[in-house]
Structures are given as C-alpha cells and as structure tokens.
Amino acid sequence: MTMNAALEGKVYPDATFTVELERVNVFRAAIGEESDIVPPTFATAAEFTVMPFIVGDAELGLDFTRVVHAEQEYEWHRRFRMGETLTARSRIASIRQKAGNGFLTIETEVFDRDGGLVVLARATMIERGA
Amino acid sequence: MPELRPRFEDLFVGYEIPGRTTHILRNQIKTYADASGDQNPLHQDDDFARAVGFPGVIAHGMLTMGELAHCLTDWLGDPAALVRLKVQFRAPVFVDDVIVAEGRVKSLDPKARTAVLDVWVSLERDGNTEYPIRKGEAVASFAER
Numbered sequence: 716m717t718m719n720a721a722l723e724g725k726v727y728p729d730a731t732f733t734v735e736l737e738r739v740n741v742f743r744a745a746i747g748e749e750s751d752i753v754p755p756t757f758a759t760a761a762e763f764t765v766m767p768f769i770v771g772d773a774e775l776g777l778d779f780t781r782v783v784h785a786e787q788e789y790e791w792h793r794r795f796r797m798g799e800t801l802t803a804r805s806r807i808a809s810i811r812q813k814a815g816n817g818f819l820t821i822e823t824e825v826f827d828r829d830g831g832l833v834v835l836a837r838a839t840m841i842e843r844g845a
Numbered sequence: 846m847p848e849l850r851p852r853f854e855d856l857f858v859g860y861e862i863p864g865r866t867t868h869i870l871r872n873q874i875k876t877y878a879d880a881s882g883d884q885n886p887l888h889q890d891d892d893f894a895r896a897v898g899f900p901g902v903i904a905h906g907m908l909t910m911g912e913l914a915h916c917l918t919d920w921l922g923d924p925a926a927l928v929r930l931k932v933q934f935r936a937p938v939f940v941d942d943v944i945v946a947e948g949r950v951k952s953l954d955p956k957a958r959t960a961v962l963d964v965w966v967s968l969e970r971d972g973n974t975e976y977p978i979r980k981g982e983a984v985a986s987f988a989e990r
Contacts, residue, residue, distance in 0.1 A: 742880035745873055746911040752924045756911040763882030779885065781897070784906040788931040794924050843897075 718810050718817045718842065722775050726806040727768040732761045732825070733800045753795035758834045762823045765805040769821060775807075777819060778842060785818070786839035792832045801833060802826045808837065815844035850922035853958050853987035860950040862962065865916035869904050871940045877908040899937060906934035909944060909966050909977050916946035917964070921985055930964070932981035944968045944977060951982075958987040 742757050770779045808820040823836040878884050883905055886893040891901045910932055918924045948964035966978040
C-alpha cells in the first residue's frame with residue numbers, strides 16, 4: 716500500500732500545546748541541557764501533538780511502523796516562553812514515491828495566542844517499502 | 846553568562862565552534878521518547894528494531910538534532926540567536942554510541958549580522974567515522990535585540 720498522493724495540501728485540525736515546565740524539564744534531561752532555557756528543538760514536542768492526526772489518517776494510509784525520519788528543518792521566529800499555550804497546525808507539503816519508498820513532508824506552524832508565528836517545522840519522513 | 850557570548854566581529858569564515866560530545870544511553874532514548882511524544886517502537890523495542898534491519902533500538906534522529914542544537918545554543922548563549930537549523934539524518938545512532946556535534950562558520954552577512962554555519966554530528970564505529978548528520982546548515986543571528 717502506498718500513501719495517497721492526492722492528499723498533498725491537506726491541513727489537519729489545530730492542536731493546542733502548552734510549554735509546561737515539567738515536560739520541558741524531561742526534554743532538557745534528555746539532551747543534557749543544564750541551563751534554564753527552553754531548548755529550541757522542544758518544537759518537536761509540538762509537532763508530535765499533531766502527529767496522531769497524520770498517523771491515524773486512514774485516507775493517507777501511512778504505515779508508521781515503516782517510517783524513518785529523513786530530514787528536519789526549523790525556522791524559529793522567537794523563543795518559547797514557559798507556560799504559554801500555543802497552537803500547532805500541520806499540512807501535508809508533499810507526497811512522493813521514489814525507488815519503492817514513500818516520502819512524506821509535513822509542515823507544522825506553531826502560533827501564539829496573538830496569531831504570531833513562533834516556529835515553522837518541516838519534517839520529511841521515509842515510509843520504507845514493504 | 847552573556848560576557849561569554851561570541852561577538853559577531855570576532856567570527857570569520859572557517860571559525861570552529863566548540864563541539865559537544867554525548868554518550869547515548871538507553872534510558873536517555875526513553876526519556877527523549879517521553880519528552881517529545883515520539884513513541885515509535887524503533888526507539889524502544891529491540892525485537893522491533895531487529896525486525897526492520899537494525900541490530901537494536903536506534904536513537905531518535907531528533908535526539909541527535911537536539912544535541913546538535915544544544916551545541917549551538919551553548920555557544921551562542923541565547924536560544925533565540927538560533928534562527929534556523931536544517932539537517933538530513935544519514936546514519937543510525939545506537940545505544941552506547943558516542944556522538945560529537947560540531948560546526949564551523951560558512952559565511953557571514955555583516956549587514957544582517959547573521960552567520961551561516963556548516964554543522965554535523967559524527968561518531969566512530971568499528972574504526973570508521975560515520976555521520977548521523979553530515980551536511981546540516983544553521984543560521985545564527987547576532988542582531989541587536
């Protein structure tokens with residue numbers, strides 16, 4: 716089964732995401748961050764707030780058990796503020812098939828309450844051929 | 846420690862930023878799974894990882910990228926100075942690997958006060974150097990804020 720390429724451009728429902736101290740602390744522990752900053756790559760946690768919509772999208776037909784992360788890009792517009800609640804919105808930027816593997820690129824925009832963009836994330840995953 | 850921040854005026858093409866070395870541990874990968882929300886069994890279940898062709902669980906690519914970003918924010922002294930980071934994941938990182946994140950200045954824009962950096966993450970395995978991240982690119986801003 717291959718991914719449904721007709722879904723390019725599909726936008727998933729908004730997900731809310733809070734920059735919680737407890738979770739930031741776990742994230743800092745995982746990457747050995749000893750200062751009190753919110754690591755910029757904490758953005759990954761926001762992307763994974765939306766990921767269940769994509770993994771569970773029967774119309775898309777992505778087999779997450781065959782997924783390997785190929786590329787990742789972030790553009791940060793400002794730092795995260797502890798305690799703030801943000802909105803993550805993902806869209807399918809592209810779906811390609813190459814040499815028996817599927818390539819899925821997801822763009823996730825993370826906004827603050829005023830609608831200001833905090834970070835843009837672009838993730839490309841490979842669905843390895845069965 | 847703002848006095849330790851690099852000054853834009855001190856940078857030059859080829860300037861090497863201090864590397865960051867990390868010994869990747871199994872419980873660290875589990876902690877990363879919980880912190881990020883990426884619970885893919887490839888990173889937690891050895892049997893699953895073997896079934897898809899790896900010798901055991903592999904670290905999340907994003908954990909490796911997180912270590913690279915940590916290297917950059919340690920150097921910059923300000924997380925907001927890191928404005929862009931783009932990587933490709935080229936080789937798996939296994940439990941017990943020692944990864945080294947590094948970078949060097951590729952170009953400078955004095956008007957915008959930004960630096961483009963070549964960044965990478967390497968490890969030694971069986972006498973060979975492998976690059977979990979080989980040709981990453983970062984942009985750091987030194988604009989007044």
